[in-house]
Amino acid sequence: MRRVGALQAVANDVTNRGVSAWLLAAVLLAFYLGLYIPGETARLLTTLGGGVWLLGVGVAAATAAVHAWFARRDGTLVVRDEAVLGAKVFGLLMATAGMSAWFARALEPAVHHGRHLLPSPGVTWSTPVLAALLGVALAMGVYGAVRVLRERGDKGAMLREATWVLLAAQLATVTLAYGTHLFDPGSAPVAGDHSPRAFASLLYLALDSKWTLYGLLYTCAVSAGGLYMLGRYLHNRYQVARTLVVIGVQATFGFSVPVLLKLFAQPQYYLSYFWPLKIDAFYPDNILRDPAPFVLWSFLGSLLLVPLLGIFFGKRWYCSWVCGCGGLANTAGEPFRHLSQKGEAAWRFEQASIYTVLGLAIVTTVLVALSALVGPNSALNGVWWSGTGAVSQWRVDGGLHSDAIVTVASKARYYYGLIVVAVLSGAIGVGLYPLGGTRQWCRNFCPMAALLGLIQKVGRYRIRVKEDMCISCGLCTQYCEMGIDVRAYAQSNETFVRASCVGCGMCAEVCPRGVLSLEQRWPGRAAQRAKPAAGLVQLRLRK
Template sequence: MRQQGAAGWFKHDITHRGVTAWALTLALALFYLLLYYGGRTVAGVYIPDVWTYVSDGLGLPHKWTFYGLLYTLAIVIGGVYVMRKYSHNRYQLVRTSVVIFVQCTLAFAIPWILAVFEQPEFYFSYLWPLQIENFYPSNVVNQPLPILLYSVLGSLVLVPILGVLYGKRWYCSWVCGCGGLANTAGEPFRHLGTKSMRSWRFEKWAVHLTLVIALVVTAMVIAAWAVGDNYPQFEETAASMQSFYGFLVVTMLSGIIGVVAYPIGGTRVWCRFFCPMAALLGLIQKFGRFRITVKDDMCISCGLCTKYCEMGIDVRAYAQNNEDFVRASCVGCGLCAEVCPRGVLRLENKTPRDPQELTMSSLLSESYR
């Protein structure tokens, strides 16, 4: 609902795709253009390296430290806003505190300390396949053994086990910086995620395609390293795939579009449509214990749960049908339960599951809604 006065107009306009929302999108796009392409000539135009000048002025090692600082500040300030807004909800308070803590330590302070001691860069909260470079041999050979073990065991053991036990929420809504920014600074835009069937169909294909491409690129880069100079053409193809993935997925989709789209497309464009980690954890979630349970015959069909679901899930449809559900895309943010005026919804880790739900055909067909 729009409040009266200039402040009311602005609040409504910027959170409902008004002119100020588009202006913010353009400003964010310009910020990222300068960040990623500053100091280079693109299409014959020299782009000034503004953020390097700024970070030099602030005495920071490089512009990526400056960006990390801004990102962390956005999560801390947005996190405080979210904690005040949902101060009555213990789940949101604990979850947001963890998000802030992880960002400040694992994603900012520790990488900075590693840089100060001239150690290889490593972000402990980003694991393969989200951080695809973690498994590239050129990085692996430079990592100290404890970090290498953390990276491999984290991706191949910790991610699936916690995914089975707690669903994808343990990562997507508690640890990952992309989800962290979405659920803090992005909070005012969470309702903008599209709920159409067309977007759901696109999501299914796009997110799993990105996962497959991530797997193929990783395998090719490792294989190219293993065969060395014996197959130069294969090496060249692997290098092209690596740089294609780096440009399209890492830089454009994850680094730029994911955040630039907040004011017009909602906060989880990257997580929902393109993140390979979200795709992997979503598949695991379908077999795991996490689900949202529904209290029978309590729903009044107000639609608030669907409106505020950042992943575009039609939660109301399940509530109206008195149907507990597990959706691969659900990040377990808990906001559907929070906004429901009747306390209909609950996030749970239940066991054992109905064996009927675990068939491969149901996973691949209509239950994967």
């Protein structure tokens, strides 16, 4: 029997809810809380004080109790396991609380010589830190290069091992850019200077933002995970094409284009996001602020492109090919896809939560739009509330006005951004990859996924099942990141479409007999469905 190496043991632990998976989840949760809501996180921790420990105990106890109730119902209750779960949840919360404060300070440091994250003149990261990070990068690069040479002749394996080399290059580049002056041009460009050196200087200074750093790290994660995906599924043209498009969209529309717009003093606009995912696209202040081509693109994309392509191709054209959230899930998050929750309870929660968020997105958009009509003889920029103090409405003419609808709209806008955008899409959506699988945001909370799912039900996209070929291995269900019981449909010879399906194609990829295939076909032209077995009646009710 082949002995498992140390790296493989860690990989198995982190992808199967081991101790390292809980630690990784704490780091991710803390990073997103420190990135999106540093002020709110600091205020909460200050208010709670020592009570944060009591809150952690309460949440851990409640989580263990709920899990125990479901386990007792299923006849799998083990008291020791529930106690261990409670301890892990408590540790997760305490680690997240401590690290989130550190991330908040690290991502928004005091300004020195006009710089935030980039090193000030004459200042660099400490030598031990630089040596450690660059040493790790060098070790990863050498290890990856040796592995690539060892796999010569197997293109897929070479690409997978080359992921180590790419990660090493990314780590070294970020370390040198933010920890040293290697890329520092030394002086700001002079007004009117259009030389390549001036452009390079502007590009370097554009890195001095936590959102640019986040975009860079996000793009690195998608590209590194995408390279691994290419190596793993090099034999599958659909997966190869989908992965290349996801990497390209993130690298261009998700990072490069916004940075370039910033260089030319334009609003940082993300062309790959539409309403309701990009809820502020329809806010009056953004409509008045953004250049006309961007506003036109938002309206045409949200009101025409999204539903039209959804009818013909289902939600996969966006959720699996364009969206950055889905792109991260299907690249860097690929090792966690088998952890997605299955079963009736998970499905009922999904149905309640995702359409609730869609409803909140619609209500918030309408309220903010209606607030533009408040106040006579004045054009406005929008409404805003910082979470504390009075709410306000800013107008182009500089006047300030506030009344009931402005107050409601301002608070709706703030709380939607706080809860849905920051906590659910960021912290929960990515932070729980190691514990609950990928697509937590896409499956349970994304308003765009909810909208496209409704369109998909009446469109052409569906998964075709070849009759009488399923051997009930269960791989399709196991690897479905959206928690769909694909095997039940295959067993019943039932070609189907589900609102939650993102069309990743992984069920068709892992099927050993080629039973499943993704296709576009109008419902009236679909093959006659066989009558499902009696045991599948409950599943049919869930569609």
